[in-house]
Amino acid sequence: MRKVSAFNLFAILLGAAFLYLPIVVLVIYSFNASRLVTVWGGWSTHWYAALIDDAPLVESAFISLRLALVSATVATLLGTLAALALVRFGRFRGRLPFAAMVYAPLVMPEVITGLSLLLLFVAVAVDRGFWTVAIAHTTLAMCFVTVIVQARLIDFDMSLEEAAMDLGASPLRTFLAVTLPLILPAIAAGWMLAFALSLDDLVIASFTTGPGATTLPIRIYSEVRLGVKPEINAVCSIMVGVVGIAVIAASLLAKLSGTRGASARVRVR
Amino acid sequence: MKRHHGRSFWQSLVVRIPYLWLLAFFLVPFLIVLKISLSQTAIAQPPYVPVLDLAAGWPGLKAFFAALSFDNYVLIGSDPLYLLSYVKSVEIAAFSTLILIFIGYPIAYAMARLPRRWQAVLVVLVVLPFWTSLLIRIYAWMNILQHDGLLNQALMALSIVKEPQAWLATDTAIYIGVVYSYLPFMVLPLYATLEKHDESLREAAADLGCPRWKIFWLVTLPLSSSGLLAGVLLCFIPIVGEFVIPDLLGGSQSPMIGQTIWTEFFSNKDWPAASAVAVVLVCLLVTPILVYQNQAMRTLERE
Numbered sequence: 001m002r003k004v005s006a007f008n009l010f011a012i013l014l015g016a017a018f019l020y021l022p023i024v025v026l027v028i029y030s031f032n033a034s035r036l037v038t039v040w041g042g043w044s045t046h047w048y049a050a051l052i053d054d055a056p057l058v059e060s061a062f063i064s065l066r067l068a069l070v071s072a073t074v075a076t077l078l079g080t081l082a083a084l085a086l087v088r089f090g091r092f093r094g095r096l097p098f099a100a101m102v103y104a105p106l107v108m109p110e111v112i113t114g115l116s117l118l119l120l121f122v123a124v125a126v127d128r129g130f131w132t133v134a135i136a137h138t139t140l141a142m143c144f145v146t147v148i149v150q151a152r153l154i155d156f157d158m159s160l161e162e163a164a165m166d167l168g169a170s171p172l173r174t175f176l177a178v179t180l181p182l183i184l185p186a187i188a189a190g191w192m193l194a195f196a197l198s199l200d201d202l203v204i205a206s207f208t209t210g211p212g213a214t215t216l217p218i219r220i221y222s223e224v225r226l227g228v229k230p231e232i233n234a235v236c237s238i239m240v241g242v243v244g245i246a247v248i249a250a251s252l253l254a255k256l257s258g259t260r261g262a263s264a265r266v267r268v269r
Numbered sequence: 270m271k272r273h274h275g276r277s278f279w280q281s282l283v284v285r286i287p288y289l290w291l292l293a294f295f296l297v298p299f300l301i302v303l304k305i306s307l308s309q310t311a312i313a314q315p316p317y318v319p320v321l322d323l324a325a326g327w328p329g330l331k332a333f334f335a336a337l338s339f340d341n342y343v344l345i346g347s348d349p350l351y352l353l354s355y356v357k358s359v360e361i362a363a364f365s366t367l368i369l370i371f372i373g374y375p376i377a378y379a380m381a382r383l384p385r386r387w388q389a390v391l392v393v394l395v396v397l398p399f400w401t402s403l404l405i406r407i408y409a410w411m412n413i414l415q416h417d418g419l420l421n422q423a424l425m426a427l428s429i430v431k432e433p434q435a436w437l438a439t440d441t442a443i444y445i446g447v448v449y450s451y452l453p454f455m456v457l458p459l460y461a462t463l464e465k466h467d468e469s470l471r472e473a474a475a476d477l478g479c480p481r482w483k484i485f486w487l488v489t490l491p492l493s494s495s496g497l498l499a500g501v502l503l504c505f506i507p508i509v510g511e512f513v514i515p516d517l518l519g520g521s522q523s524p525m526i527g528q529t530i531w532t533e534f535f536s537n538k539d540w541p542a543a544s545a546v547a548v549v550l551v552c553l554l555v556t557p558i559l560v561y562q563n564q565a566m567r568t569l570e571r572e
Contacts, residue, residue: 138290
């Protein structure tokens with residue numbers, strides 16, 4: 001029997017406090033009635049109401065959402081293909097450089113990724129804007145999707161596919177009816193991570209963006225550089241809330257589909 | 270026979286689409302950075318010469334290669350500003366990775382010892398801040414660390430300090446921001462290996478009279494080395510090139526290398542210099558990146 005010591009509990013409590021205290025402080029101060037960020041002037045939703053009238057900010061929020069939807073979807077498609085290629089096709093020619101190109105962007109400093117993509121867009125003389133940022137985000141995010149889907153494919157019970165093929169299903173049909181439903185939770189998790197990465201990114205977007213494509217992080221960054229403001233506290237609190245609800249919902253969903261997937265596997269056996 | 274043919278067509282498509290995408294948007298951009306780092310700044314659009322003109326044929330190609338130069342690299346080597354910037358980045362990355370190990374290991378270890386049900390909850394708790402925007406998390410720290418912020422208020426209320434201290438625009442603030450932002454990257458790989466440990470190994474050592482610190486040193490730590498290595502690499506490499514954290518929390522005197530690339534590019538409009546700084550940074554990181562890839566692929570094969 002494992003024993004949980006007082007030291008263990010202390011480490012966890014302190015760690016949780018460290019991770020969550022700053023965010024809690026941020027959210028509390030976004031309800032501060034006082035304009036002075038550090039003086040508590042009572043509860044108020046004043047700063048939230050002011051946000052709706054901030055047209056550029058709302059516009060940026062919509063650009064960011066559209067960007068995240070597009071790049072997450074394409075990245076999920078590409079990343080799933082890459083994961084299938086890496087796990088299922090054995091040692092095809094060029095596998096090593098392919099794997100290297102999948103893993104390198106995961107740790108590459110964002111400044112370099114952003115700079116190199118911008119120089120590419122300049123070299124081929126493309127007008128920079130929404131689509132160049134979308135390509136940049138897709139490239140980074142697809143590598144994360146690949147790693148997540150790959151992990152699921154490795155755990156995959158190959159005999160399920162073999163059974164379908166033995167019963168006469170074509171490879172495509174086998175993939176659509178057997179493989180895809182079983183790896184779907186990983187694909188969904190990959191899509192969500194890609195969505196969050198795109199919504200979060202400041203550096204790569206700053207390099208690759210153009211006129212008319214000011215994303216929300218770029219807008220917030222230009223405000224934040226000038227100091228702490230109650231309006232920014234409110235915007236950030238909304239983003240924290242949306243992400244928090246989405247992640248909790250997704251992990252509940254993954255748990256549900258995970259148990260369902262497991263029971264389906266037992267039934268097939 | 271026909272079926273076999275069909276499969277190989279699909280197969281090649283599945284490999285080729287992501288392969289071509291990464292070639293076009295990851296590898297080719299790097300080659301362009303390399304090329305521009307060997308170019309000169311110019312008041313033109315794009316702001317560097319020479320520009321490769323394939324229509325000019327062989328003589329054009331020869332003139333292009335003749336015009337390339339290593340001037341930007343000579344500049345980086347001779348200007349102490351760049352050197353200091355690299356040193357500072359590596360220093361901050363190394364020390365904060367060390368701090369992350371000391372904070373992250375006890376948390377990961379404790380998580381792995383909790384009952385299963387609680388482990389799942391804690392994994393979500395550790396991952397959740399990672400899903401929130403980095404910009405927001407750093408901004409939250411600006412709230413706390415500013416001159417009349419919560420930290421100074423708390424320290425003065427406890428009469429630890431008499432005057433408000435300057436936290437923002439210091440290296441301490443950078444360390445706080447980096448450790449805060451990268452903690453999940455250290456805890457999760459460590460937890461993943463610690464969680465698989467067989468408790469009976471530790472019990473056997475204890476039964477044979479091994480003191481607890483020695484059990485940790487001889488059994489637990491060596492068994493968790495792969496997770497530790499993954500955590501170190503996942504933190505160290507991106508921290509070296511970090512931009513947002515030092516830009517918002519750090520001072521302006523000695524920038525980290527990510528900030529140097531950013532200013533060369535956006536403020537000085539010196540694209541060739543920015544490219545050269547980036548190329549040197551990649552060379553600096555190439556060993557840890559290769560170790561990381563090797564590790565990632567080995568884990569994959571082993572599974």
